[in-house]
Amino acid sequence: MIAGPVEINFDGIVGPSHNYAGLSPGNLAATRNAGATAHPRAAALQGIAKMRANLALGLVQGILLPHPRPDRPWLASLATAYDTAPAHLQAQAMSASAMWAANAATISPAADTMDGRCHLTVANLATMPHRSHEWPATLAQLRLAFAHPDFAVHAPVPAPFGDEGAANHMRLCDGHDAPGVEVFVYGRSGGAFPARQSEEASRAVARRHGLDPARTLFVKQSPAAIAAGAFHNDVVAVANERVLFAHEQAFADPAGFHADLRRMFPAVEIVEVPAAAVPLEDAIAAYLFNAQLVSTPAGMTLILPGEARASEPVWRWLQAHVAGNGPIRRLEVVDVRESMANGGGPACLRLRVVADPATIDPRFLVDDRRLDRIAAVVEAHWPQEIAVAAIGDPALIATVEAARLALLDALDLRELSG
DSSP: OOOSOEEEEEEEOOOTTOOOOOOOTTOHHHHHTTTOOBOHHHHHHHHHHHHHHHHHTTOEEEEEOOOOSSOHHHHHHTTOOTTTSOHHHHHHHHOOGGGOGGGTEEEEOGGGBTTSSEEEEEOOOTTSHHHHTOHHHHHHHHHHHTOSTTEEEEOOOOTTSOOOGGGGEEEEESSTTSOEEEEEEEOOOOSSSOOOOOHHHHHHHHHHTTBOGGGEEEEEBOHHHHHTTOOSGGGTEEEETTEEEEETTSBSSHHHHHHHHHHHOTTOEEEEEOTTTSOHHHHHHHTSSSSEEEEETTEEEEEEEHHHHHOHHHHHHHHHHHHTTOSEEEEEEEOOHHHHTTTOOTTTTEEEEEEOGGGSOGGGEEOHHHHHHHHHHHHHHSOSOBOGGGTTOHHHHHHHHHHHHHHHHHTTOGGGOO
């Protein structure tokens, strides 16, 4: 029985409406695969297999549920309905992007906050229309999962200040239950692709969470990284405990950031991958940094997509690092190709929360038996494939809506059916 605060990874279950409508400019994989046939059942089963692998590593695992799709209330707010909406609104209402739980919220553990509670601020995802309507369903789930008084769950920062959640947030610490330094990474527009995280939203979240300014950093993302397709910071950087793992071109002023970080947290170990060894474009294509960097009994482990092993420069650098005396001691490869084809690697699929599992609604925590139950629902109810041309098909809509309700019934979470 686990007692006390630990890091829990809450993975988004890939929803039955998973498709490749290409709704996300700046997400190179999503736009490259626009119009392809998606496989929701395989995608969800791949995600479940990743969660099983996390459990096998000794990690605590949670889940977040697919949102109601199509989002009929959102369409009603636009004075339309699914059967009469134009095709682009149908696609936006059917998006399964809520599976990328790293965009659900920003989390500050109790050890970092003024009032000693774990604070969660739901992301507004205001930049992209297909994601801008996710936050009400996310807020409902988080208020249910984290209803214990040890948590404070906040509604989003108001638009137009774009906030995309934990994908643009890192934390460095001696241990997950120890006080840490929180790093908020923001972007500035100016290139071909939008910067999705505003500095104003990041600062608002830090104030709302009651963070110590002496242990909080606001760091600008490199414009080159955004232009190369790093639409979130977690495409080019990830942190865990004392380790910052990042590409040389991740930040606008890496030397200044590193100096500030070392001043605030002298124990930090910075692992920087040089562009000469792994060009930025290769790192982004393989999602080298959109990996889960986790602490396990076998040492710090990097959970990577299969695409990282298939990239010669990426895999060569990783093998050399593990063979040396670097802090990352183990590599675990998972198959999340359906998510990858829409621009989301292992890190996109999970939201990290440091908390005592006993304070969390147990329906949002899983073991292998509970994953068996979820997998059985997916096998029985998730569509095998969705072509983009089928998004308006009434039969598909009925299947998608029934599939989600079957999952809620299996997990005793019918109160989320609205």
